[in-house]
Amino acid sequence: MSKGFLEIENLSQRFPQPDSNDLLTVFEGVDVTIDKGEFVCLIGHSGCGKSTILNVLAGLATPTDGNVIMDNKEIKGPSLDQGVIFQNHSLLPWLTARDNVMFAVRARWPNWSKAKRREHAERYLHMVGLDDAMDRKPSQLSGGMRQRVGIARAFAIEPKLLLMDEPFGALDALTRGVIQEELLKIWSETHQTVFMITHDVDEAILLADRVLLMTNGPHAQVAESVKIDIPRPRTRATLHQEEAYYPIRNHLVDFLVEGAKVMSAKAQEAAARGDNPRHTPRIVNPARPEAEPEHSSQPGPRMVRAV
Amino acid sequence: MNREATLSIDTGTVERLMPLLRFADRTRRALQYPLLGIAGLFALWYWGGWAIANNEDTMAFASFAPGPTLAAFWDIVSSGAVWSPIESSLYRVGWGLGYAIAIGVPLGVMIGYFLTLKQVTHVPFQFLRMISPLAWMPIAVLAFATWDAAIIFLIAIAAVWPITYATAHGVQRIDPMWLKVGNNLGANPYHTLRYIVMPAIAQDVFAGIRLAVGVAWIVLVPAEYLGVTSGLGYAINDARDTLEYDKLAAFVLVIGIIGYMLDAICVRLIKRSSYHAEG
Numbered sequence: 242m243s244k245g246f247l248e249i250e251n252l253s254q255r256f257p258q259p260d261s262n263d264l265l266t267v268f269e270g271v272d273v274t275i276d277k278g279e280f281v282c283l284i285g286h287s288g289c290g291k292s293t294i295l296n297v298l299a300g301l302a303t304p305t306d307g308n309v310i311m312d313n314k315e316i317k318g319p320s321l322d323q324g325v326i327f328q329n330h331s332l333l334p335w336l337t338a339r340d341n342v343m344f345a346v347r348a349r350w351p352n353w354s355k356a357k358r359r360e361h362a363e364r365y366l367h368m369v370g371l372d373d374a375m376d377r378k379p380s381q382l383s384g385g386m387r388q389r390v391g392i393a394r395a396f397a398i399e400p401k402l403l404l405m406d407e408p409f410g411a412l413d414a415l416t417r418g419v420i421q422e423e424l425l426k427i428w429s430e431t432h433q434t435v436f437m438i439t440h441d442v443d444e445a446i447l448l449a450d451r452v453l454l455m456t457n458g459p460h461a462q463v464a465e466s467v468k469i470d471i472p473r474p475r476t477r478a479t480l481h482q483e484e485a486y487y488p489i490r491n492h493l494v495d496f497l498v499e500g501a502k503v504m505s506a507k508a509q510e511a512a513a514r515g516d517n518p519r520h521t522p523r524i525v526n527p528a529r530p531e532a533e534p535e536h537s538s539q540p541g542p543r544m545v546r547a548v
Numbered sequence: 549m550n551r552e553a554t555l556s557i558d559t560g561t562v563e564r565l566m567p568l569l570r571f572a573d574r575t576r577r578a579l580q581y582p583l584l585g586i587a588g589l590f591a592l593w594y595w596g597g598w599a600i601a602n603n604e605d606t607m608a609f610a611s612f613a614p615g616p617t618l619a620a621f622w623d624i625v626s627s628g629a630v631w632s633p634i635e636s637s638l639y640r641v642g643w644g645l646g647y648a649i650a651i652g653v654p655l656g657v658m659i660g661y662f663l664t665l666k667q668v669t670h671v672p673f674q675f676l677r678m679i680s681p682l683a684w685m686p687i688a689v690l691a692f693a694t695w696d697a698a699i700i701f702l703i704a705i706a707a708v709w710p711i712t713y714a715t716a717h718g719v720q721r722i723d724p725m726w727l728k729v730g731n732n733l734g735a736n737p738y739h740t741l742r743y744i745v746m747p748a749i750a751q752d753v754f755a756g757i758r759l760a761v762g763v764a765w766i767v768l769v770p771a772e773y774l775g776v777t778s779g780l781g782y783a784i785n786d787a788r789d790t791l792e793y794d795k796l797a798a799f800v801l802v803i804g805i806i807g808y809m810l811d812a813i814c815v816r817l818i819k820r821s822s823y824h825a826e827g
Contacts, residue, residue, distance in 0.1 A: 333747070
């Protein structure tokens, strides 16, 4: 078995239910491997446990079963090796943009001089285009600018793994587009390993090397690993002109509209039978279907136009 | 031609004077209403003094009026007699507030953090809070060896409640997200307290201290009427006993000025530590 940079092994999460003695299985048996420098997006319907997986990776939650190994070390709690960007920016409101980033930098490198911390923080704020707003406090920044500070802060501590939980969910469409491209730019300069949750199929196609698709809960599974076979650098303006774009997009949307439900029903039947839930996601490359042996076993009817 | 020349000189002069004019305008705007208020207070005071002086029954107290008071004020300031009572009073208020902060802030943090503690302490603390600090006076005199200690105790017990409850309020407003950020950056409990909780509640703590300063300064004067032979309260009582009403009023003026300054310091601290959670 090949060892990747990040190994998620047989991960399961079960919660006690208020009106029953049985545990509610949110997801189970998840096996996923992520390579160093890879940008991976996770898509799935609400309640399938996406955020729980991210919190486990961040060390902010403990799984019921299974473990996560990063760089040959088990993740057991929060650490500076895992940087997190939350949906609602989560800046400290009494600090300026620069001080928010410097605060994180100091946590990472306590022995650095103030000048060095400042220079480091400003470099990352510059990357997200905030040169003129460094002295402002979060209340004096727009929503998009705050999220940029959050991105700069997360990148500035140069974590081994960068985790993002719907980072642009609270932003308007225009701002989201701009910040997505800034994220791409900063990622292409640093090549962090990124694990990101999103609801937005186009966002995933623009950003990711690979999209993990999760079936609905309970007993959710990471059913597919879809390769985004579109060359970089990508831009929002030209993305839809790529030959691979529509096959990939259709595949993802099909899964969300139909596949997630069908596969979820199968997983629940399997769980009722007592099958071993451990699974690895099926590898799919919608851009080159001929290169894919299991293509015929594609689940669910194909829907050409889905919104 | 001639007219144009005059015009150009004028604009040049005006332009050079602009910064000065702008400064004058800013100063006027900042000061006009406060000055109006002060003038109103003086007018009222002057009218009161005039009314007292023109009433046969109260004529003996005519030196409460602004004229004699300001003369006496200048007297105690220039002779230096004003400093010793101020020093004694500030010493007592300082220690009283110091104890109140040392007890109130940690207590408030715990009450804000543990809901159980809040529920347990609610009735006893509200009960104690509503007892006038001066009602503790006889007990304080019995319990403490010196008058100074008794007065410090009275100030502390008056000032501890606003600080405690303002702190608890601040802790309850802490966004769990900020703690999560700290957690994610590997903060230990000390770091969390020092770099997240303290700055997050600073503005509430200072707001509590501002209220406490007001209460402490009010309690101080009646507390100094008894026992001690120093301080502003004693100075007022002493002036009354020796019928020096102008000096009495001068000390009232001193109390007001120092109280105002203490409050202004608190306002400064609140402003410096304040932030808006969402903009």
